[in-house]
Amino acid sequence: MASLSPVRTVSTESNRNNVSVKSNPSVGTPQRFSLPPKSSVAADSGQRFKISALKVFYGPKEVLHGININISSNVVTAIIGPSGCGKSTLLRSLNRMTETVRRARMEGEVLLDGENIMNMDVVRLRRRVGMVFQRPNPFPKSIFDNVAYGLRINGHKGSLAAAVEHSLRRAALWDEVKDQLHKSAYALSGGQQQRLCIARALAVDPEVLLLDEPCSALDPVTTAKIEELLFQLKPSCTIVIVTHNMQQAARASDSTAFLLEGRLIEYQPTPKLFTTPSDPRTEAYITGRFG
């Protein structure tokens, strides 16, 4: 597969150029006309989630009407759509958080790495699929204990302090809190609390991170930090983010899914969806003509 990628093709070409350059000391100038390699997204390493005919009911009300969508590994997938379209419900289905709602019911199939999540132990599922919510919700504990909490209940072996530091670093919070780890998490600013929640979610090393409007309560500077963080986390984590902020979806994601009234209307690479969407409803929504 890899040898078929355009980047690889170009690099072998430039190797060939380098060989022939030996006879010509004009270093660096290509012998033949060639285009510079295109910067490309990391090659798709497969599907993490395969979701088919997913329906979710709250009591008698059907809020998702049979969603089919595959979510790729190690990319950021954004889910957008107007209020009440079911985007949060779809996100919460992925680690069965919907079950915490009374009288909620799921139909259809959600496969995580080929395994049906309905047949998995829910604690194990949620360890693999972590979640961060709209409002930062740190525990009423110290910064350290917030991050260590999940490690302790999972029987972490080895240095707890090292693991906490690692998670805080991954969440781009370490430098700001390293001298006050035993202060209450509530002493932190909103943006810091949100990154603490991300650090807490990352501590148990999840394969997937679900984020439900993680920046809606944050200022632009902190928002930018979290978006940068998503980019940094991509190589080690699959990220699904629900957002009301279309610019955020455009900036931070690789693929975008547009939901409307419980149905998946369009699912495209993000640059395509925001420049030349296929469905007129997507176009109307992202240009602010409804919703």
Added chain:
Amino acid sequence: MERHFEHDLGELKERLLWMAGLAERGVHQAVQAVFQKDEALAKRVLEEEKAINEMQIEIDDRVMQLVALQQPMAVDLRFILSASRINNDLERIGDQAVNIAQSALRILRHPQVKPYVDLPRMSELAEGMVRDSLNALVHRDADLAKSVLIRDDEVDHLRDQIFRELLTYMMENSAVVFPAFELVLVTKNLERIGDHATNIAEDVIYMVAGRDVRHLAADRR
């Protein structure tokens, strides 16, 4: 309720059409100055180009502001980017009109080389292409835009024909070399105007259908 943004988009389009009107008028007056040996008309083209240049700067400012302040998406983004490119093409069409007007002033000093037959046909074609490319923009009409692309081949064909003919005249009689050479330049200017109209039509297709047809063979457009 019409949003403020829609209003701004509408204004951008109006200003673009206004500029297109000026550019079209420039081309028409410049070629008429050649055909009718009208010095005053040629000078008017030189005078009126200033307005086109001012419009170019104004439209660029509007584009910059819309992108910076409104973060446009999808069809709006495609329209605004197209407007920016069309703006440049219109300004270049204005420049070509000036070139033709300057040639006209020089041609006027000589007796007419030959009756003008193909040149008026070519200028009508090129002017029509500019007009229709802008009509396609107004009506979001990708088919009309495609018809502009097809007509560019006719313009190129006429250019070759006129070049051959003028070359014959120059070889036969060196006294006509100077005015005939100016006519070669006018022909080249008209061909470039057709090319700019083609660019505009391609932008319209991108704006309406989201398809980039630049540098594609005719059957794949």
